[in-house]
Amino acid sequence: SDSECEYSTASISTGQKAKSCRKPSAESNGKRKMQPHATSARASKKTSTDIDIFGISKHRNIPNKEHSLDQLTSFFVNRVANGCERRATTTDGEFYIDCKLETALAADALSHLEKAIRRLQVTNENLPDPPPLCQKDTRSEYEEIAWPLGYDLREALIKTTTKGFSGHIEFDTEGRRTNFVLHYSKLGKESQFVYAGDWDYKTNIINKKDHVEDRSLALKPGSKIRVVTKTGSPYFSVVDTPEGKIYRGYCVDLIDMIFKYIKESTKEHFEYEFYVAPGNEYGNQIEGTNKWTGIIGELVDYKAHLGICDLTITSERNAVVDFSIPFMDLGISLLFREEDPEAPDRFSFIKPLSLDVWLYLATTYVIVSFVLLVCARMSQDDWVNPHPCNQNPENLENIWSLYNCMWLTMGSIMTQGCDILPRAAGSRWIAGVWWFFALIVTASYTANMSTFLSNSRRSNVINDVKELSEQNKISYGAVYNGSTYRFFQTSNDTVYSKIWSVMNAAKPTVFTTSNLEGKDRVTRSNGKYAFFMESTSIEYYIKRNCTLKMLGSKLDSKEYGIAMPKNYGFKGKIDHAILSLQELGELEKLKKKWWEDEDNQEHCEKIIKEEDDSGSLQMKNTSGIFLVLGTGGILGTIVAIIDFMFHARQISVKEKVTFMEALSSEWHASLNPRALHKPTAPPRSAPPSTASPSPQRERSQSRAVSVLRAASSFINFDEIY
Known part of the structure; x- marks a missing residue:
């Protein structure tokens, strides 16, 4: 006007x-x-x-x-x-x-x-x-x-x-x-504010004038229930086909089962449709306002009726929206990459001593054996009477051949001893010094072997969150502004606060925009990065990537629920449907379907490693000992066969019989376990030949006998004590 x-x-x-x-x-x-x-x-x-x-x-x-x-x-x-x-x-x-x-x-x-x-x-x-x-x-x-x-x-x-x-x-x-009096209104079915009552200062009572249905409680005839979600396996994904887009995932099947149950129990039929939240995010409060983004923002603004994904029920979210009863229990855990399996070290028993020590030890063994041989030959006390009953022997005997010297030194360093010992002062001094050396070497080997085995059983990989917080070689992170991020940010626990401080100060950032990005970063890091996320997501990833594993126990206990606007009219029906599906075991079957069967080519099965508390050695670490034993046994058998054939050859020459006759006779006599004695010469199967051998053959035999006698005199094969 x-x-x-x-x-x-x-x-x-x-x-x-x-x-x-x-x-x-x-x-x-x-x-x-x-x-x-x-x-x-x-x-x-x-x-x-x-x-x-x-x-x-x-x-x-x-x-x-x-x-x-x-x-x-x-x-x-x-x-x-x-x-x-x-x-x-x-x-x-x-x-x-x-x-x-x-x-x-x-x-x-x-x-x-x-x-x-x-x-x-x-x-x-x-x-x-x-x-x-x-x-x-x-x-x-x-x-x-x-x-x-x-x-x-x-x-x-x-x-x-x-x-x-x-x-x-x-x-x-x-x-x-x-x-004063405050008048209040509600949003009606037509999205218009309708007078609903007043509050009187004097009585402090709200007087409701009319019954008005909230917009959040009402659906227009023929309208669809809008379900907002976010993409992410295995909860929700969009597949393009020639017929159009197809929605699939755990959340799609869960909503189908819920409304199918409601239809069967109440005879009410509802139509619903899915759509992805703006920004494909869970939703966070915009600083300085009451507005929210993502799925929570769609529900707060009444643009959607239901919100479902891997959405954690938190007090902050529950203040602005309602949640159904949980359809899945979980907790925060740690995703880490499996350490690469080490090749079995069959010769781990050699590791306590370095290669140069082993070479010096072998060289010392040979040198000491030769020194003992020389000293024993030079010392007169080591030349003894072979026949004690004969006080005036024509010859003296010395048992210290190179074979026996090496046998003594080998038995000493193996801590087994020997059945022959030196008698002279010089040779005994050499043997005593060698025993002292062998004592130090064997004691050092035993101590180093124990330490080596303890270190090999001690894994360098972290086993829980406390060990993670005490090291600085492995970085760790979480989804930025997610529920796990908020958990560490607001925690008063000493360990969790330390983890938050390290994550927040890390450069470059250790936070990711999604669980999938975190999983990929763990896979590429080769054991240098760990990722905090919900245990259900970890279970999904380790079923499809055998190089991943979940470390430690759950840090907390939380649940996933279906979000909806405050005072949503169908909350009771949805809660009843979820509870009934839990009792029927349908939710467990649905989880098994999407976690183990669908889109799973690997089918990884984690084998629980049973560690022996006694710290016993595994076969993969001791197989080298058996290999050495087998090699030594084979070499010993070959030497025994050569010696046996050489002995049969001597008998055939001495007894004037054929080599095969001597070999057969010695074979039967030596390998009879019930016979403790055998004849010195095999029985003759034919009269000896009277023909004299040719001079050339006699000269060859005489030269061969001379060489064998010289070797036998030096090494003394015939004197084995």
Whole structure:
């Protein structure tokens, strides 16, 4: 309206006729009734018979200091209240105030101030100028220069009562507003705010006037239930086919089973559709606002009815949306790469000593054997009477051949001893020093062998979160801004706080945007990166990648649930369906289908390694000992066969029989386990040949016999003690 009205705001709220106001034009005739709006303030209901619409218009010019104080205040009231209208209907006599809630409160505050100033009855002549703004440090300094009328104005504000756009205006002694009524509305089926009741300050009770269904509780006829989700195996994925897009995954099957059960139990049929949340994310609160992103944001804004994926139930999320009963239990665990299997070391018994030590030891063994041989040959006490009964023997005997010297030194270093010992002082001294050397070597070998085996059984790979926090070679991370991220960020546990500090300070960042990215990073890291994630996702990945494993136990206990807007009408039916499916074992079958069977080419089965608490050696580490034993046995057998054939050859020459006869006779006599004795010569099967051998053959035989006798004299094969 262009008419200028000289009335106070209070006269509007009380429904009184305005003074000097022109009747509104036909275009603005009161045939409209304001629809309630989310940001509108509803005024008190009054009955009027002759007033249609009142408008508050601003003054043409800002008043100057010549105007009175109440005129100045009235000017600002009109400026603030500009645009607010009171509209009435001729049918029911009710009117509404159509303006922003903030505008209505500001107008009421200024109107109340105007009334209080009028109550002071102050004129321009006796109105003192107010002091500078209160910038004093103490109350006493403030009171010294305080505005004299300040206290009176405060008392006037408290004692003044009025009616405004927002209803009754009154303050208590502390300056708080009292005796007011709050009207509240709900979103109805048509997405319009509908008056639903009020709250009275005096009674502190909410009075519900009408039964109004929330928009979140109502579905329009023929509308579909919108299910928001995010892509990620095995929960939800989109497959493009010639027929169109196909949705598949654990969540798709779960929703199908839930609504199928509801249809069978209640005979109610619902249609539903899936769509991916903006940004394909779970949802986080936008800092400084009440808005959310992702799946949670879609539910908070009532753009979706259900939200399902690997969505963890947390207190922060549960404050803005409701959750169904959990359909899956889980906890935070650690995904790590299996260490590469080590090739079995068959000759691990050699590792306690280095290669150069083994070479020095073998060389020393040969040298000491030769030194002992020389000393034993030089020492007269080692030359003994072969026939003790004969006091005047023609020959003396020395048992210390190279064979026996090496046998003594070998038995000593093997800690087995020997059945022959030196008699002379020099040879005994050599043997004693060798025994001392053998004692130190064997003791050092035994100690190093024990240490080596202990170190080989001690794995360098971490086994739990505590060990992870105590090392700095392996980095670790989680999904950024996910529930696992929040768990470590808000934890008061010492170990978890330390892990959070390390992750947050890591450069480059150890956080990822998804579980799949974290899994790929673990696979590529070759044991240098670990990833915190939900145990269910870890179970899914280790079934399809045999190089991955889950370390340690679960750090916490949490659940996945189906999110929905607050007070969703079908929550009870969904909860009942999930509980029934759990009791029937359908959820466990569904998990087995998507975790073990679907899209699984590897079918990895983790074999639990049973560690022996006694620390016993494994066959893979001791097979080299058996190999040495077998090699030595084969070599010994070959030497024995050669010696046996050489002996048979000697008998054939001595007894003038054929080689095969001597070999057969010795074979039967030597290998008979029941016979403890055998004849010195085999029985002759034919008379000896009388033909004399040729001179050339005799010379060859004599040279061969001489060589064998010389070797036998040096090595002394015939004297084996």
